[in-house]
Amino acid sequence: MxxxxxxxxxxxxxxxxxxxxxxxxxxxxxxxxxxxxxxxxxxxxxxxxxxxxxxxxxxxxxxxxxxxxxxxxxIWYRKIFLGDDEVVFMKVLERGKISLYETFVAINNMTTHISTTNLKWYATKNSDTAVFIQTDASAIFTGNKKGRKAFAGYIADKKDVYDQYIAIKDPSIEDMVLLALVYNTGERLKQPAPEPPVKKADDSADFNPSQN
Incomplete structure (x- = not known):
């Protein structure tokens, strides 16, 4: 037994x-x-x-x-097409009618021999052919403006999502992922709870030495 x-x-x-x-x-x-x-x-x-x-x-x-x-x-990757002749595996950030992906580009400085990587983000809508939307090399790369405009075109058919997007002065990739999720699922963005009113304290009670 x-x-x-x-x-x-x-x-x-x-x-x-x-x-x-x-x-x-x-x-x-x-x-x-x-x-x-x-x-x-x-x-x-x-x-x-x-x-x-x-x-x-x-x-x-x-x-x-x-x-x-x-x-x-x-770990989640899909095969994505960039134009007619370039195919790459990209990391999936959001998957749905609108999908967002991440990849990186390695750059080798021939003078310092130091390699760096720049992240690049792409979007698709009802296809596996992607358009560029943003890069983390924004300080030296001017293509972000064109990419953000392309993303705006993808979400333009849902006015509430589009309005939230264009209201953001400098949208990050996190903003785009969240709005793509809202677009795909129909969920509304949760509004932050209002802050409680601040009660004015007198000089003798609840003194906080860290306050200025």
Whole structure:
């Protein structure tokens, strides 16, 4: 009986471990979904996946796959088209009728030999062909104005979302992600609760030495 119990526990742990390891997914260009374990990468290497604990890890390549993600979506990439001849995997920030994506560009300074990366963000609407909307290199890059105008065009058919967007003086990518979510789901942005009125304190009560 003791042996059977140990065997049962071993089988149960193996089953649960295998299930946890296969919570990730890769989706082929033919829309076949494969349960797997996605293996992380260093900054410039390629993601890989395996379908068994001791199986060989295969590269996730653009010619075979269109999307991949971990079970908790902490890693989530889709194949996106930039024009007619450039195809890249981009990190998914928001997915819906309007989708937002993130990628980066590595820049190597030939004088200092120091490499830096600039983030770039793109949007799609009902397609997998993306338009540029913003970069974090805004101090030296003037294309953000054109990109923000393109995003405004995507959300223009929902006036409440559009009005909120154009009311923002300098919209960040976080603003765009939030408004794309509102556009996709129909949820309204929560307005912050009004601050309670400040009660004027006298000189003798509730003295706060940190006040100026």
């Amino acid at each position: 003791k042996i059977n119990l140990i065997t049962l526990i071993t089988l149960l742990v193996t089953f649960l471990t295998a299930g946890a390891q296969n919570n990730d997914r890769v989706i082929t260009i033919n829309n076949d979904t494969i349960p797997c374990k996605i293996i992380g990468r260093t900054t410039f290497s390629t993601y890989k996946y395996t379908t068994s604990e001791n199986g060989k890890a295969e590269k996730i390549t653009k010619d075979k796959f269109r999307e991949f993600y971990t079970g908790d979506k902490s």
